[in-house]
Amino acid sequence: MVPHPPLLVPELVSGAAAETEPVRAATLAAAGKLPGPWVAVAVDGSGPSTFVPPLSGTFLGYGVDVPVTLGGDLPPDATIPLPVLITAWLRERCGVEVSRVELVPHDLPTSDCVSFGQRLAADTGAAGLLVLGDGSTRHGPRSPGSDDERSGPFDSVVHDLLAAADVDGLLGLDPDLARELGAQGRAAWQVLAGVPGPWRCSSAEFFAPFGVGYHVAVWERP
Known part of the structure; x- marks a missing residue:
């Protein structure tokens, strides 16, 4: 589980590379x-x-022409969504192959998230599942959304659930509250919860630079 903000790419945050x-x-x-x-x-x-x-893209829409690829040598497509670009950026640095990137809508109901996770498990076998999702965008006065005192408790709960590999807890996240707090990762985390376990968490961290919550966690099969 990782976030997918543009600030992961150093060239896009040259003035704040140390902070990010x-x-x-x-x-x-x-x-x-x-x-x-x-x-x-x-x-x-x-x-x-x-x-x-094969698919290639660029971060030009975020300020700097940083080309990335999921594989192949096609010309960069400037319309590729941000999560796909970040997946490609991570792929290049980790030296792995990507079979595909699945994007789900923000408002995908919890039950549909579970069904999607079950289908992913059936389709992917032993492949590694990269789950990209951001937390609340309303942490304090520096946040891109208006400050919301519910953001801290919300992302604290998400962190604890990821750290405990608590599938039932993730499925209990309120889609309406997540939407109000700008936590777009909700649906992706609930897709993960639909992937059959058992799971254990080997690491879980939380960051909130510039008022946005970012969760990083690794789940493994025991």
């Missing part, structure tokens, strides 16, 4: 433990949609 380094380092470390080939799942307004290699 902890979340970048943790994300790369977590992704580096994931065996390939990867199947990635994330939340995006373009979902439901599937992206497969």
Whole structure:
């Protein structure tokens, strides 16, 4: 489980590279433990949609032309959604293959998230599952959304659930509250909860630079 903000890419935050380094380092470390080939799942307004290699993109829409690829040497497509770009960026640094990236809509009901996770498990076998999702965007006055005192408790609960590999707890997250807090990762985490376990968490961290919550965790089969 990793976040997918543009600030992971150093070239996009040259003035704040030091402030964003902890979340970048943790994300790369977590992704580096994931065996390939990867199947990635994330939340995006373009979902439901599937992206497969060969596919190339660029972060030009976020300020700097940083090309990335899921594999192959096609010309960069400037319309590729951010979670796919981040998956490609992580893939290049971890030296693994990506089978596909699945995007689900923000408002996917919990029951549909579970069904989707079950289908992923049946389709992917032993592949590593990269789950991309961000926490609340309303942590304090520096946040891109208005400050909301519920953000701290919400992301604290998410962190504890990920650290405990608590599938039932993740399924209990309130979609309406997550939407109000800008926590777009809710649906992706609940897709993960639909993937049959058992699971144990080997590491879990939380960061909130610039007022946005970012969760990084690694689950393994015991």
